[in-house]
Amino acid sequence: DAKTTQPNSMESNEEEPVHLPCNHSTISGTDYIHWYRQLPSQGPEYVIHGLTSNVNNRMASLAIAEDRKSSTLILHRATLRDAAVYYCIHDSGTYKYIFGTGTRLKVLA
């Protein structure tokens, strides 16, 4: 079962780093972790994805634990525009993403 566990909500101050955790304890060999975020009244937006090693792109960094059972999405400097619901998805190759309720990130000015 490719479910993930995330905190319901988190808060961060503007311009500070944010670490969003995710547990995916049933992950196995070739499974990927994807992160999406959803702003109000919009569809989910791709943020980053990875398999084993840490990944960086212009939006964020993804740190994957050595046993791969957890990962952390890192926003290096939160802005007000980063306020959204962040979803961590365990991609086991069944093509259908299983979303949880995600983490609602609140950014304080």
Added chain:
Amino acid sequence: GAGVSQSPRYKVAKRGQDVALRCDPISGHVSLFWYQQALGQGPEFLTYFQNEAQLDKSGLPSDRFFAERPEGSVSTLKIQRTQQEDSAVYLCASTQEGGGVGETQYFGPGTRLLVL
């Protein structure tokens, strides 16, 4: 290039009416997905197409829901005899290839359906 587009963005229907929701995937994308998102919840899978073939419709909640992609590009999700519990945001996503492991799904903005 252009992303996934959906129309209409908002739809209000009276209970019992039929509705049709349209999805235009990214040009050339092989796979197309429909998801339903209830208020305050994450999206839930409805159905999946690879080209024109509907390979999985296990998430469709009832036989009132029907999806098609006749030419392997644009897709339509049809809901017959709408009920109040059908009120939700309907999201469409596409992937470049078959949707296999590691592929990124690109989502449209969604259609918000309200059934009165």
